[in-house]
Amino acid sequence: MSESAPVVTCAAPNAPATATSATSTPAALVEPFFDPVTSTVTYVVHSGRGSVCAIVDPVLDYDPKSGRTSTESADRVAAFVREHALTAQWLLETHAHADHFSAAPYLKQQLGGKIAIGEHIRNVQGVFRTVFNLGATVVADGSEFDHLFKDEERFEVGPLEARAIHVPGHTPADLAYQIGDAVFVGDTLFMPDVGSARCDFPGGDAHTLYRSVRRLLALPGETRLFMCHDYPPESRGPSFETTVSAQRSGNIHLNDGVTEEVFVQMRTARDRTLAMPNLILPSIQVNIRAGRMPEPEDNGVRYLKIPLNAL
Template identity: 85%
Template structure:
């Protein structure tokens, strides 16, 4: 298998869709009008006050795909998100494509199957997804060559997707002035995240990196794209002068101060099912669980 740095393909076009409510960026990756495309980390809108879902964010993506005549081949999840619900099943119903995630989602399913006491309603085998990628596995988005890169640390199952000179890093890295993602979720580990970040920062300096989230300081608006060189020189947590031990000490101390994400309880139990909601009960209503004192 060739080195990830040697992945030769036409330069992909990348269209971002930023969701201010969750600070999440959904991407459509394609080669131009009429081409095949992949949708990365799609958002389903969810109001935690009412429990109401809507598809406004997904409809923006659908409108773009149809305007450009794109063919959806992939719905790519970087991990089981704790801050938004996935719109992958809705987009699949509207546009087609296969829902994919890393094969280590099984470990995450096993942990949260117990947390939510899902029993026989969830098989922790990844079968809810159409495709489970292995580390280094290659695939195509039409004419665009792509590769899955296992980058655990934030969770055990995180993947980055390299499509040509673009890498969709999930929650492994944030913009240089924001730093890195937390590692205190079940199965997370700061040592592992440091090594995953280094795996990405060993790519060529001009590699384009696309963030899953941005939490901008007051001095700027949301930004989602940077480069390996910019991260190496300027990432406040992971620049090339920061040792593994210094990072782990910083990350561990910082994580102790963080509250759980607002949507972790609804998000995780949906996203480990590939974005599918629980089956309706006898009254026709679907219910999510809120485990008390469990996290």
């Protein structure tokens, strides 16, 4: 069982009355699994022993030096699901990740469930289909996934009411998932002392990210927010659960006192200094295929492409 992160709480103004209630369904039980290699958090969301569950952003281990994959991280998730007699209903991707491989196909094989992502994955597939010259192997219609969520589409995880929230800006296809009283924000926000996600990937836009975040921060202040990543300062260990109130009062990039213009200037300048993620080239061509590897070639080996001097 993974170590749970501490909750960050801080007083902040109440959210607007028009926000969707975060307490209209039972509280979600959330089990986090932190991968220190990629700083990614996978979540199992359920309502108790024997219930159905959703698995959010599962990680497949990958060693870039050897090209080897392994399932140690995913097996920890699967063990928790089995130990608690859960039934996997959904394997939810917040976006096509550029920093790790998805373990969704492996967990689907082990546990069942539907692999889902936002419908705007088609846009991302179209861009990287060209970058990697994937031809007919990726047709950019999202058909690699079992389900494509529309903005505000409602669904259920057992007794937990859920909805998909389109939050573009980091990429055009980012989704947040509200499941019960918990929201899994993907790569929009980080912990308050870390800030926000970069916006310089294809189709990313700082103006759009600001508006997406404000949409999330219009939820009630007590709403629990779960990060996809944590890159902690030296003063603390990994932490990945916070609240709307804590973000509104304390996020160093996107608190209530930061205007859109100030954020865009900061984010744009900061993004110019950032290196590309270490695994963007191998991971993105896998993740736009719903985590499925390319088909083996005539020698039985699967190969990933590295475009030279193209990015």
